[in-house]
Amino acid sequence: MHNARMSHAQRAQTPGNMCFVQAYAKINLTLDVLGRRADGYHALATVMQTIDLHDTICLTVTDDDRVQVICTTPALSNDENLAARAATLLRQRLALTQGVRIELHKRIPVAAGLGGGSSNAAAILLALQQWWRLPLSPVDLLNMAASLGSDVPFFLTGGLALCEGRGEQVTRLAPYWPEAMRWLLLLKPAIGIATAEVFRSLPASDYTDGTYSREVCSALNAGTMPRAEYLHNCLERSVLECYPEVAQAREDLLRAGASIVRLSGSGPTLFALFPELARATQVQQELQSQGYEVYLSRATHSHAGSVSFF
Numbered sequence: 001m002h003n004a005r006m007s008h009a010q011r012a013q014t015p016g017n018m019c020f021v022q023a024y025a026k027i028n029l030t031l032d033v034l035g036r037r038a039d040g041y042h043a044l045a046t047v048m049q050t051i052d053l054h055d056t057i058c059l060t061v062t063d064d065d066r067v068q069v070i071c072t073t074p075a076l077s078n079d080e081n082l083a084a085r086a087a088t089l090l091r092q093r094l095a096l097t098q099g100v101r102i103e104l105h106k107r108i109p110v111a112a113g114l115g116g117g118s119s120n121a122a123a124i125l126l127a128l129q130q131w132w133r134l135p136l137s138p139v140d141l142l143n144m145a146a147s148l149g150s151d152v153p154f155f156l157t158g159g160l161a162l163c164e165g166r167g168e169q170v171t172r173l174a175p176y177w178p179e180a181m182r183w184l185l186l187l188k189p190a191i192g193i194a195t196a197e198v199f200r201s202l203p204a205s206d207y208t209d210g211t212y213s214r215e216v217c218s219a220l221n222a223g224t225m226p227r228a229e230y231l232h233n234c235l236e237r238s239v240l241e242c243y244p245e246v247a248q249a250r251e252d253l254l255r256a257g258a259s260i261v262r263l264s265g266s267g268p269t270l271f272a273l274f275p276e277l278a279r280a281t282q283v284q285q286e287l288q289s290q291g292y293e294v295y296l297s298r299a300t301h302s303h304a305g306s307v308s309f310f
């Protein structure tokens, strides 16, 4: 079986030696932490949406039996990179000997709460599966994705979804995005935050029962704007308390004219929602003049399934 798979993979590369795939970032509209699980992870309910800020990945077949990553962020050019781990996992599972070079044009800020590493991993799984026509079922892909990280399964489909369990149980929601949230500003304070640390120090008093995610799902399903107070992230209070840079950035966003500002994932990136481009741009320029890293973005249905072969 393995030999058949391997020769199949090697034949399938003949139309071209190179492929490109885009890996999109996400924001969390809600993040309910329900409690701590026996395995050390936390039980979650979170509504996530992919956004058009993306990394670009170029895959090239190589003659050697290895996975190599070259990233525009030099600190990520190593085997621990989640993109490299995804390719290695796939090669191990199917006993493939085909070498591959991964060139990663990083635009999504790193350790920022935007899911960049997880999205890269999902993009690699999807791209290699399509490019090499690998015999993997959706369940195989899902299991591999979940073993790489809690957010990776979400990025296999992207769009709008409710993610439960430790994040790996993904229910896609009908695409809907309120006009009041048409434009997004992402402000990335100049620090990185380790997700594990945020979860470790989270007091039980910040846990919720999933109400926020349920309310936001039903509002979006009904084609309406969720009430602002339902856009709740259980990690936000403690992140604002522990990281003054994030609290300051939030104040500056509000002072510059944003009205709805939330933390994405475990941060430190904050997102603000705007109905009008002109207003969003004005706030972006004001914050950039203060030295902040700010991105203008929007929700997208695109996901890593769209691969270009050459």
Ligand code: C5P
Residues within 6 Å of the ligand: 040, 041, 042, 043, 044, 148, 149, 150, 151, 165, 166, 167, 195, 196, 197, 199, 200
């Ligand atoms: O799954 P992933 O490796 O992305 O998670 C990073 C860390 O975040 C975990 O090691 C864990 O400490 C924490 N985490 C958690 N509960 C989750 C997801 C992540 O405690 N549902």
